[in-house]
Amino acid sequence: MLAFILRRLLQAVIVMLTVAFIAFMLFQYVGDPVTSLLGQDATQEQRDKLRQDLGLDEAFPVQFARFVGNAVQGEFGLSLRQGRKVSSLIAERFPATLELALAAAVIALAAGVPLGVYAALRRGRFGSQLVMTLSLLGVSLPTFLIGILLILIFAVTLKWLPSFGRGDTVALGAWTTGLLTFDGWKHLVLPAITLSVFQLALILRLVRAEMLEVLRTDYVKFARARGLQDSAVYFGHALKNTLVPVITITGLQLGSLIAFAIITETVFQWPGMGFLFIQAVQFADIPVMAAYLCLIALIFVVVNLVVDLLYFAVDPRLRLESPAGGH
Amino acid sequence: MTAPAAPAAPGALARFLDGDVWHSFRNSPMAIVAAVIALLCVFCSVFAPWVSPHNPFDLATLNLSDARLPPAWMDEGNRRYLLGTDDQGRDILSALFYGARISLLVGLASVILSMIVGVGLGLLSGFAGGKIDAFIMRVCDVMLSFPSILIALLIDGVGRAMFPNAHDTLAFGVLIIAISLGGWVQYARTVRGSTLVERHKEYVQAARVIGVSPYRIMVRHVLPNVMGPVLVLATIQVAAAILTEATLSFLGVGVPPTSPSLGTLIRVGNDFLFSGEWWITIFPGFMLVLIALSVNLLGDWLRDALNPRLR
Numbered sequence A: 001m002l003a004f005i006l007r008r009l010l011q012a013v014i015v016m017l018t019v020a021f022i023a024f025m026l027f028q029y030v031g032d033p034v035t036s037l038l039g040q041d042a043t044q045e046q047r048d049k050l051r052q053d054l055g056l057d058e059a060f061p062v063q064f065a066r067f068v069g070n071a072v073q074g075e076f077g078l079s080l081r082q083g084r085k086v087s088s089l090i091a092e093r094f095p096a097t098l099e100l101a102l103a104a105a106v107i108a109l110a111a112g113v114p115l116g117v118y119a120a121l122r123r124g125r126f127g128s129q130l131v132m133t134l135s136l137l138g139v140s141l142p143t144f145l146i147g148i149l150l151i152l153i154f155a156v157t158l159k160w161l162p163s164f165g166r167g168d169t170v171a172l173g174a175w176t177t178g179l180l181t182f183d184g185w186k187h188l189v190l191p192a193i194t195l196s197v198f199q200l201a202l203i204l205r206l207v208r209a210e211m212l213e214v215l216r217t218d219y220v221k222f223a224r225a226r227g228l229q230d231s232a233v234y235f236g237h238a239l240k241n242t243l244v245p246v247i248t249i250t251g252l253q254l255g256s257l258i259a260f261a262i263i264t265e266t267v268f269q270w271p272g273m274g275f276l277f278i279q280a281v282q283f284a285d286i287p288v289m290a291a292y293l294c295l296i297a298l299i300f301v302v303v304n305l306v307v308d309l310l311y312f313a314v315d316p317r318l319r320l321e322s323p324a325g326g327h
Numbered sequence B: 001m002t003a004p005a006a007p008a009a010p011g012a013l014a015r016f017l018d019g020d021v022w023h024s025f026r027n028s029p030m031a032i033v034a035a036v037i038a039l040l041c042v043f044c045s046v047f048a049p050w051v052s053p054h055n056p057f058d059l060a061t062l063n064l065s066d067a068r069l070p071p072a073w074m075d076e077g078n079r080r081y082l083l084g085t086d087d088q089g090r091d092i093l094s095a096l097f098y099g100a101r102i103s104l105l106v107g108l109a110s111v112i113l114s115m116i117v118g119v120g121l122g123l124l125s126g127f128a129g130g131k132i133d134a135f136i137m138r139v140c141d142v143m144l145s146f147p148s149i150l151i152a153l154l155i156d157g158v159g160r161a162m163f164p165n166a167h168d169t170l171a172f173g174v175l176i177i178a179i180s181l182g183g184w185v186q187y188a189r190t191v192r193g194s195t196l197v198e199r200h201k202e203y204v205q206a207a208r209v210i211g212v213s214p215y216r217i218m219v220r221h222v223l224p225n226v227m228g229p230v231l232v233l234a235t236i237q238v239a240a241a242i243l244t245e246a247t248l249s250f251l252g253v254g255v256p257p258t259s260p261s262l263g264t265l266i267r268v269g270n271d272f273l274f275s276g277e278w279w280i281t282i283f284p285g286f287m288l289v290l291i292a293l294s295v296n297l298l299g300d301w302l303r304d305a306l307n308p309r310l311r
Helices: A002-029 A033-038 A044-053 A060-072 A086-121 A126-140 A143-157 A182-215 A218-225 A230-268 A273-282 A286-314 A316-320 B012-018 B020-026 B029-046 B092-128 B130-144 B148-162 B168-198 B202-209 B214-250 B262-270 B279-306
Strands: A170-172 A175-177
Touching: A002 A060, A002 A286, A086 A126, A086 A175, A086 A182, A086 A230, A086 A273, A086 A286, A126 A182, A126 B279, A143 A182, A143 A230, A143 B214, A143 B262, A143 B279, A182 A230, A218 A230, A230 A273, A230 A286, A230 B148, A230 B214, A273 A286, A273 B148, A286 B148, B012 B020, B020 B029, B020 B279, B029 B092, B029 B279, B092 B130, B092 B168, B092 B214, B092 B262, B092 B279, B130 B168, B148 B168, B148 B214, B168 B214, B202 B214, B214 B262, B214 B279, B262 B279
Parallel strands: none
Antiparallel strands: A170 A175
């Protein structure tokens, strides 16, 4: 167990160092920081002076070590486009993205699990086929098209819901939340549904497949033979055993929810990190891109690590295998 | 391309028509419908200059008084423009064909590129083993833990930063590389898996015994035997690449605006959604979904048809 955790931690550190190295290379070789700070017509002395002040004349490993040191403290310098500190830019935008991603995850789980169970229990009936066809559509439709369709239906035609921005927000210290105002909730509906569609379809198909698998096993047959009611068999025995992979996938998808929020945020002009990142890509704003890259990598690595550990704790079979066999 | 050349014997076509794949194709209505739709889309985009009723890039024929016309079947519609016009009076149907052309071009090019890289690295990984194998597979693990759209966005952003005043051709190159760098991992893992199985088979050992060079064994003997799953993957990846390209173009970081793809058309049309001109964005979106769905269905069918366990 301890060896397993240590191995996973070591892997996580290696991944983070790799990502940090890529971010560092971006700073080093893409665009000249001296030119971007001083402008084209600075004299050679000014350039050398700044080069020294920034530590750009030092050895490569020293510079990389300093970069990692700063990154650990959340320090990525100034945004080239907005001239503000990248760390404060991201801190401002982070709550919007997190609220959006969590709302989408809740929708995906709350609708995906029951629909998946329904599709498995009523296999071959019309309702279940309808659900499966819709889920196929949900997997193949690109996120931005879903957003556009929802805007066309609910914002333009029916005029029920707003289609851009976060609405009224309340500041709780450094954290701004849209969850405490009615207006904020109204603005959250369409983006959250858009972001959740793909995950919902994924969870639905996964739960259905797992349920069908579990319903064939001996212990379910035996539970039926004991005369338990259908609902007790389905929900007490079968569903419980399908939830382990569902939890894993949902956990792993939380990272990609935050990444896919880039598209949703652009469609709905949601003032989150993804929107910030897209603007950074458009204007080649390297510090913002590098900081976003490191942050996303950190989220992915932490989520992966937590899911692995949870899996290990939940599934006793894994504990019997040698650590080398575990994944 | 790395695909082995099909034997040019006169019986090749006859053998194909007699074979399992064709048989399974004729018995799958879904596959036939998907193939017809996909072929139609490919035909319209390849021959866009000849099939389109108008040339959307010929400024001389554009007439601003024709701008924002709804589709022909609506009240203010004009029979000359079947699917209506956009804000500059361009025919939507023609813009669709030209846009699909660019989408397909970028999609196919990036799939071919990622296939070459992925198959090459996968073969090397499975055949060489040891440290090379371990290194390539770790890189795959890291790549797989990030969504491919994120990787594509990042490469695209770096490309923009390195060549700020890039020429259009270069922009296309950066875009294709950006999309394929997210896709090669799948090929590498698939090919590595099959290579590990193949390399222990007798024909490989026989070739080794008679002194064939490892490079020649890899390319001439192992490669043709691992291409089946690769073709299935490539089909599905074409759809994925087209969607990725559309997403990037929609986000404004894809193809240059002078040559609009389907994603660009959707992005432009999005601005007119609120003034009621839904056709400017919905038709390109519909075309995109049609292409992606039909290619995906074909890929699903091909996977089942080539899987001997399902026969």
